Amino acid sequence: MDAVMSTTSGSASVWLFLLFGFLQLLKLSGNVEGDALNALKSNLVDPNNVLQSWDPTLVNPCTWFHVTCNSENSVTRVDLGNANLSGQLVSQLGVLSNLQYLELYSNNITGNIPAELGTLTNLVSLDLYLNSLRGTIPDTLSKLEKLRFLRLNNNSLTGNIPMALTKIQSLQVLDLSNNNLTGDIPVNGSFSLFTPISYNNNPFLKALPASPPSSVPSTPPSSPATLSLFLSPPSVC
Amino acid sequence: MAFLMHKLLRKQDAGIFIGGVLWLLLSCGFSFGVESDINCLKSIKASLQDTLGYLNSSWDFSNNTEGFICNFLGIECWHPHESKVLNIKLSDLGLKGSFPRGVENCTSLTGLDLSSNQLNGPLPTDIDKIITFITSLDLSSNSFTGQIPMKLSNCSYLNVLKLDNNKFSGIIPPELGQLTRIKTFSVANNQLSGPVPDFNNTSFGPESYANNTGLCGGPLKHCPPV
Numbered sequence: 121m122d123a124v125m126s127t128t129s130g131s132a133s134v135w136l137f138l139l140f141g142f143l144q145l146l147k148l149s150g151n152v153e154g155d156a157l158n159a160l161k162s163n164l165v166d167p168n169n170v171l172q173s174w175d176p177t178l179v180n181p182c183t184w185f186h187v188t189c190n191s192e193n194s195v196t197r198v199d200l201g202n203a204n205l206s207g208q209l210v211s212q213l214g215v216l217s218n219l220q221y222l223e224l225y226s227n228n229i230t231g232n233i234p235a236e237l238g239t240l241t242n243l244v245s246l247d248l249y250l251n252s253l254r255g256t257i258p259d260t261l262s263k264l265e266k267l268r269f270l271r272l273n274n275n276s277l278t279g280n281i282p283m284a285l286t287k288i289q290s291l292q293v294l295d296l297s298n299n300n301l302t303g304d305i306p307v308n309g310s311f312s313l314f315t316p317i318s319y320n321n322n323p324f325l326k327a328l329p330a331s332p333p334s335s336v337p338s339t340p341p342s343s344p345a346t347l348s349l350f351l352s353p354p355s356v357c
Numbered sequence: 358m359a360f361l362m363h364k365l366l367r368k369q370d371a372g373i374f375i376g377g378v379l380w381l382l383l384s385c386g387f388s389f390g391v392e393s394d395i396n397c398l399k400s401i402k403a404s405l406q407d408t409l410g411y412l413n414s415s416w417d418f419s420n421n422t423e424g425f426i427c428n429f430l431g432i433e434c435w436h437p438h439e440s441k442v443l444n445i446k447l448s449d450l451g452l453k454g455s456f457p458r459g460v461e462n463c464t465s466l467t468g469l470d471l472s473s474n475q476l477n478g479p480l481p482t483d484i485d486k487i488i489t490f491i492t493s494l495d496l497s498s499n500s501f502t503g504q505i506p507m508k509l510s511n512c513s514y515l516n517v518l519k520l521d522n523n524k525f526s527g528i529i530p531p532e533l534g535q536l537t538r539i540k541t542f543s544v545a546n547n548q549l550s551g552p553v554p555d556f557n558n559t560s561f562g563p564e565s566y567a568n569n570t571g572l573c574g575g576p577l578k579h580c581p582p583v
Contacts, residue, residue, distance in 0.1 A: 202438075225436075249436065271436065293443065295435060312538045315490040315514045317465050 153195050154181040156212035164207035164229070170200065194218040201247065202226040211236040218242050225271070226250040233272075235260045245269040249295060253277060257301075259284050266290055274298040281325075286311045294318045301325045391440045393462040398426055398442070400459025408475075409451035435465060444468035448495070456480050456501070461487040470495040472519065479503030485511035493517040497543070500524055505544070510535050521545040529554055529572070544569070552580045 158176040173185040182189035188197035195216050206228040213222070214236030220243060229251040237246070238260025246264070249271040256279030257272065267288050273295040281301055285291075286309030294311070297320040304326050305311075305319055319325055399418060407413050415430035426442070427434035433444040442463045448470050455478035460466065467490055476499040481487055485508040488494065492514045501523040509518070510532035518536070521543040528551035529544060537558055543565045550571030553561075563576040573580035 293435065307538075312516055312540070313467075313492050315467060315492060317467065317490055 151176070151180065153216055154178065156210075156215045157181050157184070157187065157195070157198070159210045159212040163210050164205050166203075166205055168204045170203045170205070188221075190218060192218075196242075197221040197223070199223045200227070205229060208232075209234050213237060214239040216240060220244045221247075223247045224251070228252055230254065232256075233258055233261075233277075237261060238263045241265060243267055247271045248275065250274045256280070257282055257285075257296075261285060262287055264288060268292045271295040272299070276300055278302065280304070281306060297321050393464060394440050394442045395426060397459055397462035398429065398432070400462065401445075401457040404454055404457045404459055405476075406453035407451075408453055411450045412447075412452075433468075441465050444470075444493075446470040447474070449473040452476060456496075458487060465490070467491060467514075468493040471499065472496065473498040475500060477501065480506050480509075482506050482508060484508055488512060490514055492538075495519040496523065498522040502526065505529055505533075505549075507532050509533060513537065515539055517541040519543050520547070523547055525549055526570075528552075531555070544572075553577065 154176055157174060161171045161174050164171070170186065173183070174181070174187075175184070178184075180189070180193045181187050181195060182193050186199045186203075187195055188199070190196050196218055197220060198216075199221070201223045202225070204227065205224075208231030209224070209229060211234040213219075213234060217240070219240050222237075222240070222243060222245065225247040226249070229248070231253065232255035233248065233253055235258040237243075238258060241263065243264050244266055246261070246267060247269065250273070253272070253275040255277065257277055259282035261267075261270070262282060262284030265288065268290050270285075270288075270291060271293065274297070277296075277299040278301065280303035281296065283306050286306045288310055291310040291313070294314045295318055297318065299322050301319070301322040302324045305328050307328070316328055319328075395418070398416060402412050402416050405412070411430055416426075424434060424436070424438035424440050426432055426440045427437060431445060431447045431450070432442060433446070435441045435443045442465060444467060445460070445463070446468070449472070452471070452474040454476060456471075456476065458481060460469065466488060469488060469491060470493070472495045476496070479502055480496075484506045489512065491512050493516060494512070495517065497519040498521070501520075503525065504527040505520060505525050507530040509515070510530060513536065515536050516538050518533075518539060519541065522545070525544065525547040526549065529549055531552070531554050533539075533542075534554035534556045536556070539556065539559065542556075542561050545565060545567040547569050549566075549569040552574035553566055553572055553576075555575075560575065566572045566575070566577055
């Protein structure tokens with residue numbers, strides 16, 4: 121009798137353990153995206169407390185401010201532009217498989233652009249401009265087949281512009297200006313649409329072939345403009 | 358000014374002055390196009406007859422916040438909160454007048470679509486100075502007259518050039534054949550004559566040249582011997 125009781129209670133506890141583990145797994149799988157964003161929060165410095173609502177104990181991040189989800193509670197937008205953030209990005213951002221808009225512009229974020237961003241195949245807009253990012257532009261970004269806006273201007277990015285980016289047929293706006301990029305400027309594929317404006321102020325980038333001989337400059341008139349700024353501060357600023 | 362210079366001779370003030378100038382330059386550093394782009398749009402609005410009132414209602418220059426022109430009808434900016442114009446798309450808005458030269462001040466412009474309006478007169482001969490970095494130019498379905506400017510061939514970033522359904526006359530400048538990036542080209546429904554350009558990397562079908570006075574060569578009938 122005792123032997124039967126002990127085996128029954130033994131198998132019951134095994135079942136309970138399995139059930140508990142399964143429930144935990146359910147809770148966790150709903151939180152993969154929340155965990156990823158929480159990893160980002162942990163790696164950022166947030167003096168304005170814009171990430172105060174980012175509570176990782178919630179079942180998903182869809183109620184967090186600056187996060188937008190679709191009808192299936194999967195993150196589609198992260199809007200943290202102009203939020204006085206510093207610190208660095210994290211590779212976990214790559215798990216946000218339904219992300220369409222990654223808006224992190226106009227902060228003071230340092231470090232590299234994670235290569236894992238290349239797995240965000242639904243991404244339409246990648247705005248990391250006006251930060252202090254270093255390192256190269258990952259060529260994994262060439263896998264972003266729906267990308268329309270790639271704005272990485274005003275950082276300290278180095279290295280070449282990955283030729284593979286010319287495969288992104290949907291690309292409409294490219295801004296790589298004000299960086300430290302080197303090498304050649306691609307002109308094939310979708311990059312046929314882009315002019316020196318997209319590459320302005322990269323001193324070591326090889327200039328695009330000059331237009332047919334005339335007084336047409338091959339780079340936008342930045343020097344005269346800065347000169348006029350010096351002489352008469354613009355009223356706009 | 359002399360007083361200012363006298364003050365500068367003191368080291369601390371010099372430091373503050375330099376710091377102030379640097380701050381000003383840095384804060385304005387990325388927005389050098391801002392004031393000129395606003396003037397560009399003001400000039401366009403002033404030079405065109407807005408017969409249906411679309412520009413009048415949407416293009417309000419009184420609210421001067423950062424990037425305010427980015428919300429104007431037909432205006433697309435490089436970045437949402439910076440007044441740097443990327444594209445101007447003013448198709449089918451009942452606009453009258455001649456080609457707005459004020460576009461010259463939109464120094465970062467890559468796209469201009471003025472199609473399906475009632476614009477008239479010739480195109481500026483120095484059009485390459487006015488829209489230097491243009492990649493897409495659509496002036497179709499207007500009443501432009503005169504010759505197609507030869508200097509359009511200096512707009513080397515042109516991918517799309519639509520001049521169809523106008524009243525252009527004379528020849529198509531052969532120099533247009535030098536445009537290496539051109540993908541779409543049409544001069545159909547004009548009053549053009551002479552040989553069509555020999556494009557280096559590509560060629561266009563007869564529909565690009567249809568309904569003109571006397572075009573020849575390329576996909577059309579042979580040109581008569583000179």
